[in-house]
Amino acid sequence: MTATAHGFDVGSATIPEAAATMPPTARGEVDRALAELSANKQRWAALAIAERVVLLERLIATTLAASRRWVDAAIAAKGIRPGSPQEGEEWLGGPMVTIRNLRLLAQSLRDVQTIGYPRTPGKPYLRADGKVAVPVTPAGFFDRILFAGFAAEVWMQPGVKLDDLRSTQAVAYRTKSAGKVALVLAAGNVSSIGPMDALYKLFAENQVVALKMNPVNEYLGPIFADALRPLVERGFLRIVYGGAAAGAYLCNHELVDEIHITGSDKTHDAIVFGVGAEGKHNKASRTPINRKRITSELGNVSPIIVVPGPWSAKDIAFHGANLASMLTNNAGFNCNATRVIVQHDGWTQRGALLDAVRATLAATPTRKAYYPGASDRYRSFLAAHPDAEQLGRARDGELPWMLAAGLDPRRADDICFTTEAFCSVTSEVALRASSVAEYVAAAVRFANETLWGTLNAGIIVHPRSLRDPEVAHAVEQGIADLRAGSVVVNHWPALSYALVSTTWGAFPGHDAYDIRSGSGVVHNTYLFDKAEKSVIRGPFRVFPKPPWFVTNRQAQAIGERMTRFEAAPTVAKLPGVVWAAIRG
Numbered sequence: 001m002t003a004t005a006h007g008f009d010v011g012s013a014t015i016p017e018a019a020a021t022m023p024p025t026a027r028g029e030v031d032r033a034l035a036e037l038s039a040n041k042q043r044w045a046a047l048a049i050a051e052r053v054v055l056l057e058r059l060i061a062t063t064l065a066a067s068r069r070w071v072d073a074a075i076a077a078k079g080i081r082p083g084s085p086q087e088g089e090e091w092l093g094g095p096m097v098t099i100r101n102l103r104l105l106a107q108s109l110r111d112v113q114t115i116g117y118p119r120t121p122g123k124p125y126l127r128a129d130g131k132v133a134v135p136v137t138p139a140g141f142f143d144r145i146l147f148a149g150f151a152a153e154v155w156m157q158p159g160v161k162l163d164d165l166r167s168t169q170a171v172a173y174r175t176k177s178a179g180k181v182a183l184v185l186a187a188g189n190v191s192s193i194g195p196m197d198a199l200y201k202l203f204a205e206n207q208v209v210a211l212k213m214n215p216v217n218e219y220l221g222p223i224f225a226d227a228l229r230p231l232v233e234r235g236f237l238r239i240v241y242g243g244a245a246a247g248a249y250l251c252n253h254e255l256v257d258e259i260h261i262t263g264s265d266k267t268h269d270a271i272v273f274g275v276g277a278e279g280k281h282n283k284a285s286r287t288p289i290n291r292k293r294i295t296s297e298l299g300n301v302s303p304i305i306v307v308p309g310p311w312s313a314k315d316i317a318f319h320g321a322n323l324a325s326m327l328t329n330n331a332g333f334n335c336n337a338t339r340v341i342v343q344h345d346g347w348t349q350r351g352a353l354l355d356a357v358r359a360t361l362a363a364t365p366t367r368k369a370y371y372p373g374a375s376d377r378y379r380s381f382l383a384a385h386p387d388a389e390q391l392g393r394a395r396d397g398e399l400p401w402m403l404a405a406g407l408d409p410r411r412a413d414d415i416c417f418t419t420e421a422f423c424s425v426t427s428e429v430a431l432r433a434s435s436v437a438e439y440v441a442a443a444v445r446f447a448n449e450t451l452w453g454t455l456n457a458g459i460i461v462h463p464r465s466l467r468d469p470e471v472a473h474a475v476e477q478g479i480a481d482l483r484a485g486s487v488v489v490n491h492w493p494a495l496s497y498a499l500v501s502t503t504w505g506a507f508p509g510h511d512a513y514d515i516r517s518g519s520g521v522v523h524n525t526y527l528f529d530k531a532e533k534s535v536i537r538g539p540f541r542v543f544p545k546p547p548w549f550v551t552n553r554q555a556q557a558i559g560e561r562m563t564r565f566e567a568a569p570t571v572a573k574l575p576g577v578v579w580a581a582i583r584g
Helices: 026-044 049-079 087-117 139-146 161-167 193-204 218-227 228-233 244-251 266-274 276-284 313-332 350-363 376-384 436-449 467-483 555-565 571-583
Strands: 132-137 150-154 180-185 206-213 237-240 256-260 294-297 305-306 342-343 390-391 401-408 425-431 456-460 486-490 503-505 519-524 531-537
Touching: 026 180, 026 206, 026 237, 026 244, 026 519, 049 218, 049 228, 049 555, 087 193, 087 313, 087 555, 132 161, 132 531, 180 193, 180 244, 193 206, 193 218, 193 256, 193 519, 206 244, 218 228, 218 237, 228 237, 237 244, 244 266, 256 266, 256 486, 266 276, 266 294, 294 503, 305 313, 305 436, 313 350, 313 401, 313 425, 313 456, 342 350, 342 436, 350 390, 376 401, 376 425, 390 531, 425 436, 436 467, 456 467, 503 531, 555 571
Parallel strands: 180 206, 180 256, 206 237, 256 294, 305 342, 305 456, 342 425, 401 425, 456 486, 486 531
Antiparallel strands: 132 150, 150 531, 390 401, 503 519
16 A cells, blocks of 8 residues: 655656644754664664564554554544444554554564474465465464455565475574664555554564654654554664655665655655656666665556456446445555456446446545545546546545546556556456457456556456366466566455565566566565565455445444454454454
8 A cells, every 4th residue: 555745756646745743853853763773773683582572462462552542543634434434444454454463473473483484374385387375364263264265375486496485484583684774654545554664674674663754644653652662662663753855864864774665656766866857867877866775665556357257236236346445445545446447348247347336436425535636636637538437426625436437458658557546536448359368368468568566456257257267277377477466366455465464565576767666575474585476365255245345334343343353363352353244
């Protein structure tokens, strides 16, 4: 999930810097914070695994204790009514997923302490294409109940062998590396991004962290300081504030060894090459001004490939809500929002599915456009597609949902294909093909070659379609061929963010001169060092209704109960979660 408000661009549209809600950290205080981190980086690097596990257990408790304040602050800033289903987004995308991350990290480190590597819930195996795949979800008894029917794998990069897979796990714990100070530039849209990026640098890469809050949601900084207090108290984490100037100062500070950013490719380029004409010249001449290691997650024009099949009216209604929910969550300010629905132009139910998407969008209340520049970005898409449908009644400060259907796939320069909208905009394109298998291959090529980014993609396919061996082969080949860091079958690719046992990041291979969706991964609680992509498969339709569906009336109750459950899973807590889910 991506966003930026460090003063740079996203896609081809500029995001203005958000108005500050916290005083910027004074330069002298920044220097002291970095000096403290630098003084403690060797101590962190040498900290025993048993002590790290204790820290993680304490962090679960302190994060849970801060969770109510965390959610209350987020919904107030985003204009969400307390107790509404939309509040559930802030529980699920905030403290719940952060606590799950902490719990699974603790589990992995206990394994590292006893056997040298994290145990995975499924046995690694060799795929037909020679790549090693490792089942990572369901991760235990409770996952099998709460994620019934879902399965996730992490696929390794070419060259990784079954025999040496374990040597690519927990690499930071196998070597006595020197301590480092990492700067994490947090995102402003999804509240768990900053804390979880910091946790990855700390517990997966063995680096102490200066977390610079994004001006969009810097109001959460004091709450994060409480939630992550065990790290703050030991001098392993510092939280600082400020906009673009503060970000530039930190990026170039002599005490910062590495940088991680969740933002845009333009933000990355500004850090590495500079801004304006000078930055363009430096990039063209391959002369970076910042040579520090930078990992990043930089957004995506996210495709959902719909495979034609014998869909019933209930199937159409379910996936109309499914596709619409991928956009409406968080008011469209997610990098894994549905940006391009890809369909077969000869499928007789193409129009019916679009009608179901329209119906859900029209029935979904519009949301506060809280992210800076959203109105301008919206207008740029509308100017390019003046016939696009605007759905819902928007009040002051809100934007309608926009659907630009029937795009020309030959227009590779279409703004919907080249630019992450980062607002309430989605689109649809139809491809011609003589067969379903040919269509799937064409859709994958379109996603790889025309759409910007390599972060995530989705495929929706009816189980009866997979009974055709040709279609089944085409779908499997498509999953393998998609150049995306996460591929999710039948559901929202954000699942790969939320499970945290999976990796979250771009498809590997980008360098600084063509960074696209970024470099490196986060989450990845089984600590793989050579992952290529995560693949998640879910049922074509599920019951109970997923809590991320905009039509789920119990999302708030599910989110809050899931947060408490993840902190300490027990059988006694299951009925409350399941009952809320059934009522949704």
